[in-house]
Amino acid sequence: ARFISFEPLLGPIGDVDLQGVAWAIVGGESGPRARPMDESWARQLRDICDRDEVAFFFKQWGGARPKSGGRLLDGEEWNGFPWKIVPEPIIRALQPEDA
Template identity: 65%
Template sequence: MADGSAIEWTDATWNPVTGCTKITTGCDNCYAERFAERWRGIPGHPFENGFDLVLRPERLDQPLRWKRSRMIFVNSMSDLFHKGVPKSFVDAVFETMEAADWHIFQVLTKRSSRMRDYLKSRYEQRTPPQHIWLGVSVEDAKGAARIEHLRAAPASVRFLSVEPLIGPVGEVDLSDIHWVIAGGESGPGARILNIEWARQIRDECERQNVSFFFKQWGGIRPKSGGRDLDGREWNDFPSMKAASG
């Protein structure tokens, strides 16, 4: 768990699972894989297994020890809904999040159908907690199909991470979506973010009254291109009143 994060839309990260596998073109230049693989084979290092999927039960209670409230990005170095993560372990993560209700947890996945099915089962008889935000990654028009899975999932706050944005998403229905983060790719081989793709997403958010956060243009380093879009920074977060309504 890292108290403090370079990710502009969160305060901290919590990784009860690390490692993942690539399933879309958006994964091609994965920053988490690039970081983890630097340490493969170094005995005693948290990433001595590189980016192989590893469950870390010793980390499950970490958020309960933090008494000051934070926004916490869950599994910045993995995907909680990876098929290799047993349902019992997903249950344990959710039990911690539900208990630590003074934090806001931000759960992001590319495995949107598994997330939808899990949430339908977990919250079949009760209201999803407002402090657990659920999101899906969308890198282009093909990835936008995950939005339907998210919309069908029981959640009080739903969000999209349109990053890395590697192609136009097109006109998209944002009904029941509360927040959209957009940004370009960073690191070696970073693909260029076309300004018109970013503008289209921003304009759809404004038209449909959805909070919009522009994270970065990307480049060789995350800060290379800055954060301004058409002369300003876009730093909106979801309205809890709108989400609960």
């Protein structure tokens, strides 16, 4: 299984083909000299992931203090995980016994 980390996302990616990728992690640059990430760049990747059936994880907006920027994109947290690549016995082992 493959994943791509778009961190730091410093510009638009364009209409990239993510078929064959299981997971995309997106985040802004952090640190005292962090460059800003535009919302449209993150949205574009989220929409491409939706189109190509790729789990989308939005890590952070970034900035000098990344936690203060938060993790919300369009009002929600995006915690996608590529469960389709996890073997069934592991998924069963992770489920609560009363599930």
